Amino acid sequence: MTAVATGEQLSARYLGVPGERVFTLSFQPQQAARGQVLYLPPFAEEMNRCRALAAAQARQFAAAGYGCTLMDYRGTGDSDGVFEAVSLQDWLADVGLVLDDIAQRYSQPPLLWGIRSGCLLGACTAGAANASSTVTNSTAASAIGTRIAGLLMLQPVVSGRRFVRQLVRQRIAAAVERGAGETSSEDIQQRWQAGESVEIGGYQPSARLMLELEQMELTDFNLAGLPLRWLEHLGEGQDEPGLAVQRMLDTLREGGAQVELHGFAGPAIWQLNERAATPELLDVLGALYRP
Amino acid sequence: MDTLALTRRILKTNLQLEEAAHFDRDVALLGALPEFNSLTITSILAAIEDETGCEIHDDEISGEIFESVGSLADFIDEKLA
Secondary structure (H helix, E strand, O other), X not given: OHHHHHOOEEEEEEEOOOOOOXXXXXXXXXXXXOEEEEEEOOOHHHHHHOHHHHHHHHHHHHHOOEEEEEEOOOOOOOOOOOHHXXXXXXXXXXXXXXXXXXXXXXXXXXXXXXXXXXXXXXXXXXXHHXXXXXXXXXXOOOHHHOOOXXXXXXXXXXXXXXXXXXXXXXXXXXXXXXXOOOOOHHHHHHHHHOOOXXXXXXXXXXXXXXXXXXXXXXXXXXXXXXXXEEEEEOOOOOOOOOHHHHHHHHHHHHOOOEEEEEEEOOOOHHHOOOOOOOHHHHHHHHHHXXX | OOHHHHHHHHHHHHHXXXXXXXXXXXXXXXXXXXOOOHHHHHHXXXXXXXXHOOOOOXXXXXXXXXXXXXXXXXXXHHHHO
16 A cells, blocks of 8 residues: 555645635645546535545545545535535536636646536536637636536436436435325425425425426536546446446437446445445546556 | 346345345345335335436335335336336
């Protein structure tokens, strides 16, 4: 384990104005970095389940010569704001803020590394950057004008609509288990439409956040020309992903993205409540981003 | 697609149960396995949707689907049809 001895440079920083500050933790290699990576966490409990993996892979990136920045969206982790009050637009603005900072510091277009729903935020950001780069010499080089080196998507959520439906189902199943009154998806939808926040799995996301998340579909973003590495969990004895993933990859290729698929084995950590080591996944990532 | 193999794989991943890889159709699930609770049910339904690209609606969800490996495999078959 020489990587521990050589180490990486760690810096924790807050970006933005007080009350809206975004926490970032940057892992930089000792020597000049070959490239930068920005990690986009998944949603709610999945975010917590993936924290250890994100830190381990950030170290592995640094050991391979890449700088990697971890961030907490507002209302999560060490960033300002409360979860109940944030919107998806806030989070996309946070991503833009961190991208600007990376561009200023390192002058390297970063790779956007998402896990689960973080991939939707990555694709949305990359899609917006793609759209603005086709406008001649766009000097509106705010967050959106920042160039993106590519996307690394780990077990991506492809449909916000399906993802939200699955989150809602958790609430329905839990209610059934408690013997509580019937709640239906339609009922929850109506409450969101009325602006009411509904508790889901111990979290209280705003109606706006959930309605925005529902509108996010991976196929809606212009990823033409972007390198896209898709990492999909494969169960034992499975050598290729399910039909839905294969169809999605075809659609992305037709849209002009340069798609590579890589499978990984081991525990599906984003859905496990007990922490599990993920050597298989770290090996796949280690092989893709070699020193 | 071999639906029984898909069912075993989904069970093994979501129950974190090695034996699930060799489950026969008549193995009882809901009420028989301590690992089988509401959270497992939601994660299994999500896995079926993600693997097959189908949509499962509230009114399709019942305890009967989860009675046994066979009933779950039949449900997946129906969703694939």
